[in-house]
Amino acid sequence: MQQDWKNLLPADFAENARVWVYQSNRPFSEKEHKEIEEQLYHFYSQWQSHGEPVKGWAGILFNRFIVMMADETDTHVSGCSTDSSVRIIKSLERQYSINLFDRMSITFLVKDQAEMLPFQQIQYAIDKGYINADTLVFNNIVNTKQELLEKWLVPLHDSWMASRVKTTA
Structure with a gap:
């Protein structure tokens, strides 16, 4: 997918x-x-x-x-x-009845499904093994077609969130 x-x-x-x-x-x-x-x-x-x-x-x-x-x-x-x-x-x-402007929730690709988490729950999800450093995250701040193709779906360890979470024990 x-x-x-x-x-x-x-x-x-x-x-x-x-x-x-x-x-x-x-x-x-x-x-x-x-x-x-x-x-x-x-x-x-x-x-x-x-x-x-x-x-x-x-x-x-x-x-x-x-x-x-x-x-x-x-x-x-x-x-x-x-x-x-x-x-x-x-x-x-x-x-x-949807929200399309929520920037405080992050979506990850988990088992080929787009799964959304509130930003404040990401560390908990990492700690419990739901996601890890290699889990793909959607980078919704891409600005061009090229960025969409190359930088929209990136591993957590390569994303803007890498410095905000602890992915290793």
Whole structure:
């Protein structure tokens, strides 16, 4: 599963295409997944910046993350067009009673499943053996397609959290 997600990204987008990752506080049901992807498609197929079409894409990865991407090769994404993307995300939050802006929870890939933990419980999870230094963590602060491909899923020991937790006895 962890390698398949890369094939879902648009291959024709520049490596420096801008990326936004929104993490849901819970997995989506099959029905929600389909409905959300339809709404995202409707949004990005009509996305504009100062009247010019934005080459955009959005999708759901690992049944928990909404990833938006804008290739600015031809059209720069303005503040107003970025605001419009945030509006659709906030609308999805209201419609589906989800939280997509919680930055205090961290998601790990455990047995090919995206599992979320509150930041304050990570050390406990390490101490109990639920996760370890090699467990993959989702780095949702990636900014480009290249970073998404190379730095979104990294082992805990290579992540920004490495200095904040103790992974060895």
